[in-house]
Amino acid sequence: MSESKAPVGSVEYWAVMRLAQFFMIGIGVLFLIVSGRPFPWQLALILVLWFLLAVYLDSSVYGFADEDGVHFRRYISMQFVPWTEIGRVSWFGKNILSIHLRGGNLLRREMNANSSSSRSIFLNVEEEPELVRWLLVVKPPSADGLELMPWGTDTVASRKMQAVLKILVPVISAAILIWLLIRAHSAHG
Numbered sequence: 354m355s356e357s358k359a360p361v362g363s364v365e366y367w368a369v370m371r372l373a374q375f376f377m378i379g380i381g382v383l384f385l386i387v388s389g390r391p392f393p394w395q396l397a398l399i400l401v402l403w404f405l406l407a408v409y410l411d412s413s414v415y416g417f418a419d420e421d422g423v424h425f426r427r428y429i430s431m432q433f434v435p436w437t438e439i440g441r442v443s444w445f446g447k448n449i450l451s452i453h454l455r456g457g458n459l460l461r462r463e464m465n466a467n468s469s470s471s472r473s474i475f476l477n478v479e480e481e482p483e484l485v486r487w488l489l490v491v492k493p494p495s496a497d498g499l500e501l502m503p504w505g506t507d508t509v510a511s512r513k514m515q516a517v518l519k520i521l522v523p524v525i526s527a528a529i530l531i532w533l534l535i536r537a538h539s540a541h542g
Contacts, residue, residue: 359487361423361450362415362466370413371428377406377527380534387538399537402530409523414452414464418484420493423452425464434464436496442488445504447480 381403416425422435440455448469454462468482481489485501 357419357491359418359484360416360468361418361425361452361484362413363468364415366467366469367413367415367426370410374407374410377403377410399530399533402526402533406523406526406530411461412463412465414466416466418487420491421495423464425466427464436493436499439496439499441500441502442485443502443504444482444485447482449504450482450484451504 381399411427414425414427416423416431418424422433422437423439424431424433426432434452434454438455438457439452441453443451443453448467450466450468452464452466454464456462481503488496488499488501
């Protein structure tokens, strides 16, 4: 890492989230085309779950930060957010990072970046991400009002629970979604 830049997330994690989002939307569209009937309550619930999971996956970004702000890729093109538009940077361990914007679209006020090369969410929960360490050392003048805070309270158990919930909620939602798809398809056929 040079002193003028800090990484935000990883391209590998970002690509997996984009593929998951594409897969979910593709399966949803395919199911709607094959179904070809009015919307029963199960189909309405499926659509709501798809929307919630697509919004959750939409917040995944990767890029870098410099003295001007955060340069990131959500989908295809690189975007930029200056430090003055960022209200808070929160994290869980050295790999999971959230950047909270002061304003803008309600569904796009949070950007999540993950740089984990490990499958365990419990490793290094006490460490700060590289971006936070970089911010503390470089202290860009435009980032003066920026709040830096770890997720949860001061206890490690609370932070672990929040990380587990952040992972379990989408997994459980996806499982319910798949179950409803199978059930709706078997009732149709």
